[in-house]
Each structure stands twice: as C-alpha cells, then as structure tokens.
Amino acid sequence: MRKxxxxxxxxxxxxxxxxxxxxxxxxxxxxxxxxxxxxPDAAVAAQLIVLEVRLPRAIxxxxxxxxxxxxxxxxxxxxxxxxxxxxxxxxxxxxxxxxLILIVYFRNESAHLVPWAAFAGAFVMAAAxxxxxxxxxxSPVRIILIGIGLGSMAGAGASFISAFGEIAVVQQxxxxxxxxxYNAGWDKVQVLxxxxxxxxxxxxxxxxxxxxxxxxxxxxxxxxxxxxxxxAVLILLCTMISGAAVAAAGLIGFIGLISxxxxxxFVGHSHHRMVPVAALVGGFLVLTADLIGRTVxxxxxxxxxxxxxxxxxxFFAFLLWERRYVRS
Amino acid sequence: xxxxxxxxxxxxxxxxMVIVISVWALTIGSSDIGIGxxxxxxxxxxxxxxxxxxxxxxxxxxxxxxxxxxxxxxxxxxxxxxxxxxxxxxxxxxxxxxxxxxxxxxxxxxxxxPTAVYVWYxxxxxxxxxxxxxxxxxxxxxxxxxxxxxxxxxxxxVFLGSVTSxxxxxxxxxxxxxxxxxxxxxxxxxxxxxxxxxxxxxxxxVAALAFSRQVATLxxxxxxxxxxxxxxxxxxxxxxxVVVMLAGSAVAMAGPIGFVGLVVPHMVxxxxxxxYRWILPFCAVAGALLVILxxxxxxxxxxxxxxxxxxxxxIIGAPLxxxxxxxxxxxxx
Numbered sequence: 111m112r113k114x115x116x117x118x119x120x121x122x123x124x125x126x127x128x129x130x131x132x133x134x135x136x137x138x139x140x141x142x143x144x145x146x147x148x149x150p151d152a153a154v155a156a157q158l159i160v161l162e163v164r165l166p167r168a169i170x171x172x173x174x175x176x177x178x179x180x181x182x183x184x185x186x187x188x189x190x191x192x193x194x195x196x197x198x199x200x201x202x203x204x205x206x207x208x209x210l211i212l213i214v215y216f217r218n219e220s221a222h223l224v225p226w227a228a229f230a231g232a233f234v235m236a237a238a239x240x241x242x243x244x245x246x247x248x249s250p251v252r253i254i255l256i257g258i259g260l261g262s263m264a265g266a267g268a269s270f271i272s273a274f275g276e277i278a279v280v281q282q283x284x285x286x287x288x289x290x291x292y293n294a295g296w297d298k299v300q301v302l303x304x305x306x307x308x309x310x311x312x313x314x315x316x317x318x319x320x321x322x323x324x325x326x327x328x329x330x331x332x333x334x335x336x337x338x339x340x341x342a343v344l345i346l347l348c349t350m351i352s353g354a355a356v357a358a359a360g361l362i363g364f365i366g367l368i369s370x371x372x373x374x375x376f377v378g379h380s381h382h383r384m385v386p387v388a389a390l391v392g393g394f395l396v397l398t399a400d401l402i403g404r405t406v407x408x409x410x411x412x413x414x415x416x417x418x419x420x421x422x423x424x425f426f427a428f429l430l431w432e433r434r435y436v437r438s
Numbered sequence: 439x440x441x442x443x444x445x446x447x448x449x450x451x452x453x454x455m456v457i458v459i460s461v462w463a464l465t466i467g468s469s470d471i472g473i474g475x476x477x478x479x480x481x482x483x484x485x486x487x488x489x490x491x492x493x494x495x496x497x498x499x500x501x502x503x504x505x506x507x508x509x510x511x512x513x514x515x516x517x518x519x520x521x522x523x524x525x526x527x528x529x530x531x532x533x534x535x536x537x538x539x540x541x542x543x544x545x546x547x548x549x550x551x552p553t554a555v556y557v558w559y560x561x562x563x564x565x566x567x568x569x570x571x572x573x574x575x576x577x578x579x580x581x582x583x584x585x586x587x588x589x590x591x592x593x594x595x596v597f598l599g600s601v602t603s604x605x606x607x608x609x610x611x612x613x614x615x616x617x618x619x620x621x622x623x624x625x626x627x628x629x630x631x632x633x634x635x636x637x638x639x640x641x642x643x644v645a646a647l648a649f650s651r652q653v654a655t656l657x658x659x660x661x662x663x664x665x666x667x668x669x670x671x672x673x674x675x676x677x678x679x680v681v682v683m684l685a686g687s688a689v690a691m692a693g694p695i696g697f698v699g700l701v702v703p704h705m706v707x708x709x710x711x712x713x714y715r716w717i718l719p720f721c722a723v724a725g726a727l728l729v730i731l732x733x734x735x736x737x738x739x740x741x742x743x744x745x746x747x748x749x750x751x752x753i754i755g756a757p758l759x760x761x762x763x764x765x766x767x768x769x770x771x
C-alpha cells in the first residue's frame with residue numbers, strides 16, 4: 111500500500127510538473143520554480159501562463175480524475191457489477207443535460223450554479239435508472255441496459271438543445287460537453303474542491319459499509335447492515351461526486367471504470383485502501399490524458415474526454431474479454 | 439386464410455400511407471409550393487424554380503428517408519432473428535458507427551469521392567464493426583447475451599466516435615462537411631448519392647424478402663434450424679452480408695440513424711406476430727413510414743430548425759429500448 115501510494119504520487123508529481131512546463135510556450139523549470147516560490151523577478155509572461163492557465167488546469171484535471179474514480183468505485187460496489195460506470199450508466203449524461211439546459215436557456219454559467227444543476231440531473235437520472243429497473247429487485251443486467259437507453263435519450267436531448275440554442279452559447283457548451291478542462295480557472299477549482307470535500311470524507315467513512323455491500327445482499331444483511339439505506343446514501347454520494355465532476359469538465363468517460371480496477375490490482379478489495387488509491391489513479395489518468403490531448407496534435411487541442419475514450423474503450427473490451435467465463 | 443388477407447390489407451394500407459405522406463412531404467419546405475405545383479414540377483410543366491426545388495431538394499430528401507428507413511428496419515429485423523436477441527440492431531451493435539467511421543476516415547485520407555465510391559468504405563466499416571462486436575460478445579459462456587452484445591456495441595461506438603471526433607478536430611473543413619451527416623441527417627442529400635446507394639439497398643431488400651423463409655427458420659434457434667436441415671453457417675453468413683449491405687448503404691447515404699432498426703421490428707412483431715415471412719416486408723414499409731414521418735412532422739411543426747432525424751429517432755426510440763429492457767430482458771437474470 112505505502113509503496114503504491116508513493117509510486118502514484120511520484121507519477122502524479124512528474125506529470126504535474128510536465129503539464130506546467132509543456133505547451134505552446136514551453137517554460138523552463140527554473141522559471142516555474144521562480145514563479146511558484148513567488149520570486150518577484152520572474153518574467154511576467156511566465157507568471158501569467160503558469161499561475162493563471164496551467165496551474166488551475168492541472169489541479170482541475172487532478173480533482174476531476176479523483177472525483178470520477180471515487181464515483182466509479184462506489185457505483186461498481188453498489189451495483190455489484192465491475193462493468194458499471196457513471197458514464198456508461200447515463201448518470202453523467204443526465205448531469206450534462208441539466209447543466210446544458212442551465213447554460214443555454216438560462217444563460218447562467220456561474221461556476222457555483224452549474225454543479226447544482228449537474229447534481230440534480232445526475233440524481234434524477236440515477237433515480238430513474240434505479241426506478242425503471244426495479245421489478246422485485248433491481249437486476250444488474252436491467253440496470254445497465256436501462257442506463258444505456260436513458261443515457262442515449264439524454265444525449266439526444268442534448269443534441270436537440272444544441273440544435274435550438276443560440277449558436278455562440280451552444281458552441282461554448284459543446285467544448286465543455288466533450289469533456290475538457292480547457293477553460294479551467296481558479297473559481298472552478300475552488301468550487302469543485304469545496305463540493306468534493308464532504309462526499310470524499312463521507313465515502314471514506316462509509317468504506318466499511320462498502321465492504322459489506324460488496325458481499326452478497328444476504329450476508330450484508332445478516333452482518334447487521336441496513337442494505338437499502340446504505341445503498342441509497344451511497345448512490346446519493348456517487349451522484350454528488352460525479353455531478354460536480356461533470357459540471358467542472360463535461361463528459362470524461364472510462365476513468366470511473368478503469369481506476370477502481372487498477373486500484374484493486376494494487377491494493378486488493380478492501381475499500382478503505384482501494385478508494386484512495388483509485389482516486390490517485392484517476393487523478394493521474396485525467397492529468398495525463400489532458401497533457402497528451404493538448405500536446406500531441408498542438409496547436410489543435412483534443413479534449414481529455416476523447417483521449418480517455420480512445421485509451422479506455424480497448425481496456426473495457428479487454429475486461430469484457432477477460433470476464434467471458436463469468437456468468438452474470 | 440383470413441389472417442393472410444388481413445395482413446395483405448395491412449401491408450397495402452401501410453404502403454398507401456407511405457405514398458400519401460411522401461406526396462404531402464413534397465409540399466413542405468421554406469418555399470411555398472402546393473400540391474398543384476408539385477404535380478406540375480414533376481411532370482415538367484411548372485416554372486423553373488418550382489422544378490428545381492422539388493427535384494433537387496425535396497425529392498432526394500424523401501427518397502433518402504424512405505430508403506434509409508426501409509433498409510435499417512429490415513437489417514434490424516434480420517439481426518434480431520439471427521442473433522435471437524431482442525436488442526440487436528445496426529445502431530446498437532456498432533455497425534452504424536463502424537460505417538460512419540470508415541466514411542469519415544476515407545474522406546480524410548483520400549480526395550473527396552462520389553457516394554458511389556464511399557459506400558464501399560461504409561460496407562467495409564460496417565462489416566468489420568459487426569465482426570468485432572459479435573466476436574467480443576459471443577466469446578465465453580452463454581454466447582452473445584443481450585448484456586454483452588449491448589456493452590460491446592456501446593464500447594465500439596464510443597471508441598470509433600472518439601477517434602472520429604479527434605480526426606475532425608484536426609481537420610476543420612471535413613468537420614464542416616460531415617458534422618450534420620455524422621448525427622444522421624437527411625438534409626442536403628444530393629440526388630446522386632441517393633441514386634448511388636439505391637441499387638445496393640434494392641438488392642439487399644429483395645434478397646431479404648427472397649430469403650425470408652430461411653430467416654424465419656433461423657429465428658427458431660440453432661437447434662431447430664439444424665434439425666429441419668438448414669445449413670446454419672451458410673445462411674447466417676448470407677444474412678450477415680445482407681445486413682452489412684443494407685446498413686452500410688443507409689449510413690453512407692444518411693449517416694448513422696439509430697433506433698430505427700431496433701424499434702420498427704418490435705412494433706411490427708407486436709402487431710402481426712413472429713412470422714418473419716411477414717415481418718420483413720412489413721418492416722420495410724413501416725421503417726420507411728416511421729423515418730419519413732419523424733423527419734417531416736418536425737419539419738412541418740418547426741420549419742425554422744433543421745433537426746437531424748437521427749436525434750428525433752433517438753428520442754422516439756430510447757423509451758422503447760428502456761421498456762424492452764424492463765419487460766423483455768433480465769427476467770432470467
């Protein structure tokens with residue numbers, strides 16, 4: 111555990127420094143250190159680029175990755191399905207649709223309001239998926255299929271709004287929707303960080319409940335867990351976390367799927383270890399994806415969401431292939 | 439015999455509705471041309487402007503809607519029969535995405551070609567996507583279960599969609615050309631591209647109708663089909679070729695329109711039962727009807743906005759998908 115965390119932190123640090131350095135205008139390390147230590151002699155341009163553009167962007171990417179990973183870890187355990195992910199289940203599309211409605215129709219882009227809309231959308235979506243798939247118990251198969259269906263409906267709704275809305279607003283929204291930390295600013299970082307503190311703490315506090323839920327429902331119950339309440343609270347936490355992540359960076363897929371799997375390989379299934387490690391993995395992945403996306407075809411910028419999909423989809427296919435002898 | 443007559447009457451009624459709606463659709467549009475003007479234009483008697491509007495803008499759009507609807511619905515019905523899976527359809531299983539990706543890639547890699555050329559890329563893309571998704575989903579125990587098929591289809595679609603959009607971000611001119619097309623749209627189709635794909639669609643539908651007896655046998659399941667003496671491998675392969683031809687041509691012409699191939703066969707089955715000798719012709723007509731209705735009702739109600747028909751179909755089709763998943767799937771867990 112300690113070694114894994116150390117390795118991940120070193121990895122994150124390395125990519126973080128690289129994302130401060132690389133870009134249209136590379137900035138040498140000496141200047142970065144100068145800017146960060148508040149050296150008054152540092153070049154103004156370097157100060158502006160590092161402090162106002164690259165630093166908030168890197169921190170936002172890190173936070174979004176952590177949020178998506180934790181949300182994925184929760185939903186995989188609650189649904190007891192290793193293929194579940196807030197993006198795949200349409201929870202994120204619900205959040206995105208609500209945020210899009212707020213931005214396009216109410217012309218409100220305030221960093222404080224959008225997370226609420228996204229949270230509301232994600233919550234309604236999660237409730238709808240759970241409600242529609244409930245027929246004397248919610249079978250995981252139905253949850254996934256209904257999630258895919260409702261998700262594509264929310265996606266179509268988003269296209270509908272894009273077709274109607276004013277083109278300038280829509281264009282702005284589209285960049286955000288594609289899953290990008292492109293217009294990161296300190297206000298977004300601040301809001302996301304504040305939003306995430308409480309759910310993260312609660313998730314860590316609930317790690318024992320998560321452990322219990324990952325057993326069969328019967329054993330959880332016989333060990334004294336009130337399964338329905340625990341499940342509902344955890345789904346609420348998950349929608350809060352992924353709503354905030356969607357509000358900050360749009361639809362970045364597959365992080366919630368991959369990170370918990372990687373974390374489980376490293377530190378096993380126990381949630382009080384797995385969740386924090388998954389968060390680190392998620393942060394590392396989004397940070398890396400954003401760095402790749404904005405440098406590999408510069409000056410064109412690939413949204414991080416596209417990079418994660420290109421890398422994540424094959425991973426998902428691999429999981430599907432590996433689990434081919436498992437009866438669902 | 440009564441059932442036969444009833445079905446025949448139903449089929450003829452639907453066909454009549456398609457014709458009536460197509461004629462009505464010819465009168466919808468930003469320039470005000472009534473039914474008389476349409477008749478004049480088609481017979482070549484009207485003035486120049488009317489003639490141009492009707493034959494180069496409206497007629498291709500309507501033909502594209504009819505062809506795309508019929509071919510996607512028939513392709514979906516065949517897929518559902520062959521895979522014995524109520525969620526199989528060209529959109530869901532990544533075939534549309536594969537064809538779309540191949541077309542976009544060809545537009546970038548080579549010079550712009552007429553539709554007659556890139557329909558072949560669409561075929562290759564559709565066939566490869568179908569192969570990959572089916573391989574991935576049918577490996578392991580239980581074969582191609584609905585869950586595994588849907589998941590691998592979604593994954594392949596997301597992956598190809600992302601690669602496509604990263605190509606498009608790189609290349610602004612192509613983006614402008616394919617933006618509307620890539621969500622499935624019937625607007626601005628030139629007559630030439632409709633003409634280019636119609637032989638393949640015609641051949642595919644004729645083949646589907648001719649083989650409808652074999653499709654019906656396949657739909658009973660592998661054991662039954664084999665015990666009746668059907669060469670399963672051969673007919674599965676034939677059905678695959680027909681599906682790829684139909685879906686590939688529809689995508690090359692109108693972009694990936696989802697849910698037609700899923701929704702129409704289910705509606706038809708609800709109405710007339712499980713005999714594929716009837717389902718296939720009904721699907722061809724009902725698919726054409728659904729797409730032309732979805733496209734033109736919106737055009738009529740909201741004349742100022744051009745909503746891609748792919749979006750409309752998703753809004754109609756997704757609730758049905760949810761309904762199916764709730765009541766038809768997962769009882770067996």
